[in-house]
Amino acid sequence: MSRFALPSGHNVARPRLSYLASPMQGTVIAAALGAAIALPFFVGEFWVHVANEILILGLFAMSFNLIYGYMGQISFGHAAFFGVGAYTTAIIIRAPLAETGQIGWGIFLAAILAAPIVSALVAAIVGWFCVRLTGIYFAILTLSFGELLYYIVFQWYSFTGGDDGIQGLRPPAVLMATEGYYYFSLILVAVAAMVVWTITRSPFGYVLRAMRDNQRRAAFLGINVRVHQWANFVIAGAFAGFAGALWGPFGRSVAPGLLGWQKSGEAVFAALIGGANYLLGPMLGAGVFTFLHAFVTKYTEYWPLTIGVVILLLVLFLPGGILSLVPKAWWTRRGASADVPERTKEPVPKS
Amino acid sequence: MTENILTVRGLDKRFGGIHVTQAIDFDLRKGEQSAIIGPNGAGKSTFFNLLTGYHRPDRGKILFDGVDITSWPPHRIVKAGISRAFQVSNIFGRMTVHENVRAAVHAHAGVTFRLFAPAARFGGDEVAEALDRCGLAGQADTVAGDLSQGDKKKLELAIALAGRPRLLFLDEPTAGMSIQETEDTMQLVDRLNRELEISVLFTEHDMGVVFNHAQRISLLHRGSFLVAGTPDEIRQNELVKRVYLGEGI
Amino acid sequence: MEFGFDFVFPQLMAGISRGMLLFLVAAGLSLIFGVMNILNFAHATFWLLGGYIAYSAFTAFGPPSGANPLLVIPATAVAVAALMLLGFGLERVLIRRMYGREVPEQLLLTFALVLIIGDLIKLVWGVEDRSVFLGLPPAVIFGAFINIYYLVIIAVGLAVLAGLYWFLQRTRFGRIVRAAVHSREMVEALGIRIATIYMVVFGLGVGLAALAGGVVLPLTPLALGADIDLIVQCFAVVVVGGFGSVIGTFVAAILIGVTYSFAIFLWPDGALAIIFLFVIAVLVVRPWGLFGTELRT
Numbered sequence: 001m002s003r004f005a006l007p008s009g010h011n012v013a014r015p016r017l018s019y020l021a022s023p024m025q026g027t028v029i030a031a032a033l034g035a036a037i038a039l040p041f042f043v044g045e046f047w048v049h050v051a052n053e054i055l056i057l058g059l060f061a062m063s064f065n066l067i068y069g070y071m072g073q074i075s076f077g078h079a080a081f082f083g084v085g086a087y088t089t090a091i092i093i094r095a096p097l098a099e100t101g102q103i104g105w106g107i108f109l110a111a112i113l114a115a116p117i118v119s120a121l122v123a124a125i126v127g128w129f130c131v132r133l134t135g136i137y138f139a140i141l142t143l144s145f146g147e148l149l150y151y152i153v154f155q156w157y158s159f160t161g162g163d164d165g166i167q168g169l170r171p172p173a174v175l176m177a178t179e180g181y182y183y184f185s186l187i188l189v190a191v192a193a194m195v196v197w198t199i200t201r202s203p204f205g206y207v208l209r210a211m212r213d214n215q216r217r218a219a220f221l222g223i224n225v226r227v228h229q230w231a232n233f234v235i236a237g238a239f240a241g242f243a244g245a246l247w248g249p250f251g252r253s254v255a256p257g258l259l260g261w262q263k264s265g266e267a268v269f270a271a272l273i274g275g276a277n278y279l280l281g282p283m284l285g286a287g288v289f290t291f292l293h294a295f296v297t298k299y300t301e302y303w304p305l306t307i308g309v310v311i312l313l314l315v316l317f318l319p320g321g322i323l324s325l326v327p328k329a330w331w332t333r334r335g336a337s338a339d340v341p342e343r344t345k346e347p348v349p350k351s
Numbered sequence: 352m353t354e355n356i357l358t359v360r361g362l363d364k365r366f367g368g369i370h371v372t373q374a375i376d377f378d379l380r381k382g383e384q385s386a387i388i389g390p391n392g393a394g395k396s397t398f399f400n401l402l403t404g405y406h407r408p409d410r411g412k413i414l415f416d417g418v419d420i421t422s423w424p425p426h427r428i429v430k431a432g433i434s435r436a437f438q439v440s441n442i443f444g445r446m447t448v449h450e451n452v453r454a455a456v457h458a459h460a461g462v463t464f465r466l467f468a469p470a471a472r473f474g475g476d477e478v479a480e481a482l483d484r485c486g487l488a489g490q491a492d493t494v495a496g497d498l499s500q501g502d503k504k505k506l507e508l509a510i511a512l513a514g515r516p517r518l519l520f521l522d523e524p525t526a527g528m529s530i531q532e533t534e535d536t537m538q539l540v541d542r543l544n545r546e547l548e549i550s551v552l553f554t555e556h557d558m559g560v561v562f563n564h565a566q567r568i569s570l571l572h573r574g575s576f577l578v579a580g581t582p583d584e585i586r587q588n589e590l591v592k593r594v595y596l597g598e599g600i
Numbered sequence: 601m602e603f604g605f606d607f608v609f610p611q612l613m614a615g616i617s618r619g620m621l622l623f624l625v626a627a628g629l630s631l632i633f634g635v636m637n638i639l640n641f642a643h644a645t646f647w648l649l650g651g652y653i654a655y656s657a658f659t660a661f662g663p664p665s666g667a668n669p670l671l672v673i674p675a676t677a678v679a680v681a682a683l684m685l686l687g688f689g690l691e692r693v694l695i696r697r698m699y700g701r702e703v704p705e706q707l708l709l710t711f712a713l714v715l716i717i718g719d720l721i722k723l724v725w726g727v728e729d730r731s732v733f734l735g736l737p738p739a740v741i742f743g744a745f746i747n748i749y750y751l752v753i754i755a756v757g758l759a760v761l762a763g764l765y766w767f768l769q770r771t772r773f774g775r776i777v778r779a780a781v782h783s784r785e786m787v788e789a790l791g792i793r794i795a796t797i798y799m800v801v802f803g804l805g806v807g808l809a810a811l812a813g814g815v816v817l818p819l820t821p822l823a824l825g826a827d828i829d830l831i832v833q834c835f836a837v838v839v840v841g842g843f844g845s846v847i848g849t850f851v852a853a854i855l856i857g858v859t860y861s862f863a864i865f866l867w868p869d870g871a872l873a874i875i876f877l878f879v880i881a882v883l884v885v886r887p888w889g890l891f892g893t894e895l896r897t
């Protein structure tokens with residue numbers, strides 16, 4: 001069997017490698033994971049909280065990137081599935097919390113796991129229509145569905161609490177501590193990221209890339225384009241829902257804004273900043289985005305201006321994202337040997 | 352009676368009131384290697400698009416090995432055993448040559464819904480074989496978008512072969528190739544036809560290629576077939592000379 | 601609530617004038633997409649910026665309340681001129697770099713402009729709503745009281761419709777623009793620099809948005825974030841009408857304007873939801889719009 005190492009001489013304006021064979025990745029991931037585990041021992045509670053936020057946003061952005069970086073379509077309504085997941089968990093744990101002020105582990109975990117299922121179901125309905133379109137039509141249709149779901153949640157006071165949202169979402173006692181919830185998130189996000197990684201290097205993952213590069217030709221391979229795109233839309237929705245499930249108990253509340261286009265925009269930005277062609281690009285981007293947000297808003301109220309300029313410069317001068325700055329050769333420094341996709345260091349904010 | 356691999360009856364397609372193909376009847380026998388010639392705009396590409404499901408015919412019937420495939424979607428037609436290589440190379444530009452062919456192998460093997468197993472686990476031998484056949488083994492790791500025009504056409508062929516077709520449509524298979532590459536490619540097509548018993552239907556501008564490599568030639572003109580016959584018959588035919596050869600090659 | 605003529609007719613007039621506003625903004629959006637194949641997320645933000653500039657011009661000429669109503673005309677002219685210049689400049693410096701890039705990146709660039717310009721407006725004009733008050737007496741039509749300014753907006757909308765139609769159908773430049781919708785190569789074969797066409801179309805489209813911003817100034821207060829509400833409605837208009845079709849854009853704009861103006865009475869917080877439902881229905885059933893002929897992706 002042929003060994004496929006680093007693709008060479010790929011010199012179009014924006015290199016988009018389907019993957020890099022990377023012996024460095026094991027080292028990088030181990031180091032990143034180690035740093036993530038060690039983080040609470042070195043920094044204060046505030047930064048652990050920020051890191052937790054990054055993990056959740058990062059997983060959400062990775063799920064978005066299944067549609068954007070891998071399938072080549074841009075969704076402006078992806079937050080709908082994040083929000084549906086968050087509300088699913090919130091609504092399930094709301095009742096026992098109201099009765100006793102406590103939540104048991106069993107029902108808590110069940111509530112977390114129910115979220116991706118409900119999100120996947122909603123994504124199945126929405127995606128059924130969206131995958132019939134491409135390009136700006138896909139973008140506008142996803143935006144419309146997302147906003148429609150936002151309005152439904154916003155209006156349905158009896159079930160969702162309307163624009164008040166749902167408050168007092170306390171996780172089990174162990175997770176009430178910032179560090180406790182951080183490690184809980186780290187484990188679940190790491191597992192989810194592993195599953196996403198597995199999917200992207202599967203035959204299905206390569207079908208996604210093929211449809212990204214040339215949808216019409218993919219059909220002439222015998223691939224049912226719509227069905228594969230639909231499946232991917234559902235998978236991406238499920239992971240977004242999983243990330244959303246972690247959000248409510250983390251922030252102790254959910255609000256309709258979690259479904260809105262601004263939230264979808266965060267996933268888009270994270271993928272763009274970190275690098276949409278890399279598995280962990282969105283995670284890195286989420287780190288930079290969240291860190292930047294925390295930093296900039298300390299000094300100025302003009303956050304949209306700041307992020308707007310960042311996006312503008314990235315699109316113009318660094319469309320491959322931060323990770324495209326890493327020389328391709330670096331990933332194979334110790335000789336190509338593994339068939340693995342692009343990966344990179346997990347972002348860890350320093351205090 | 353020789354069996355047909357492809358039978359077309361009364362195929363009509365109009366775009367905005369203009370007949371692009373008009374009541375086309377066409378037969379391709381099993382194992383045959385046949386060419387379609389005709390001036391630009393004769394409807395060759397539309398004919399292929401109709402046969403492979405990219406366009407839906409307004410009227411008529413397409414039988415593939417006795418099965419009615421009229422108006423099937425492309426992916427179903429490909430699954431049934433028809434492959435197509437495109438005139439303008441139509442590959443997956445950001446994937447490597449190996450990944451391009453592997454995706455086709457996976458589609459054919461029906462493993463595209465395997466979500467949790469590495470892609471590298473499936474179809475390595477088939478990919479290597481297709482690349483070998485098409486002379487691309489040395490470029491397995493090249494990103495497809497970086498290939499030369501001639502190599503892109505070879506990759507087109509490798510992708511088409513990966514689907515293990517029983518019937519192969521080649522739209523201008525040697526366009527953009529050097530004389531040597533053209534000869535190599537057509538000899539490969541001949542071998543595929545002989546050894547793997549793949550029925551082949553191709554279009555080609557180069558009359559030398561057509562007369563040397565087709566067992567049967569059909570002339571398409573303004574959306575219908577005017578003449579069909581062996582290369583010798585076609586060479587002698589006055590109508591062909593008037594309609595096609597007269598235009599200057 | 602009584603749904604008699606006294607309610608329906610003024611509401612209808614409000615809806616039609618809202619439709620005219622949508623048309624003025626969406627026409628440029630549709631034209632830019634048709635010719636340049638770029639979806640300009642920032643189009644309504646240009647509208648809002650035009651409105652603020654018109655406001656500043658208006659208050660430079662006279663007081664915000666009770667000034668001569670005709671001052672709207674020079675104020676609007678200033679806004680249109682400023683935004684057209686901005687449009688030309690942006691096309692040269694930014695948009696031009698995006699031709700041939702992928703759709704998601706084009707969307708992101710214009711989306712970045714939404715954030716940047718939106719915040720710059722906040723920086724210059726602050727967070728309070730801005731409005732001018734003309735104090736025009738209401739007109740009585742068929743026994744119902746109608747804001748006379750609705751009629752002005754409707755007249756402007758119709759004039760722009762006629763002007764655009766004339767420009768595209770009757771002038772040489774317009775015919776070239778229409779040709780550019782179908783084939784870039786053909787235009788270049790005619791010896792016309794496509795770059796010039798693109799710059800003019802973009803400037804013109806942005807200018808139309810500014811015109812809408814100036815004209816609507818006496819009717820609705822300017823508020824930060826109003827561009828976001830408007831851009832999704834403009835997307836709705838061009839999707840429903842079909843990209844690149846002036847008539848389609850016009851009909852869809854009136855349709856959506858009227859729908860919105862009634863919906864907001866029946867379900868104040870959900871009016872936009874109804875618009876989204878409308879868009880979804882059209883995209884699902886007829887993705888190329890009611891008046892478009894083909895699906896461009």
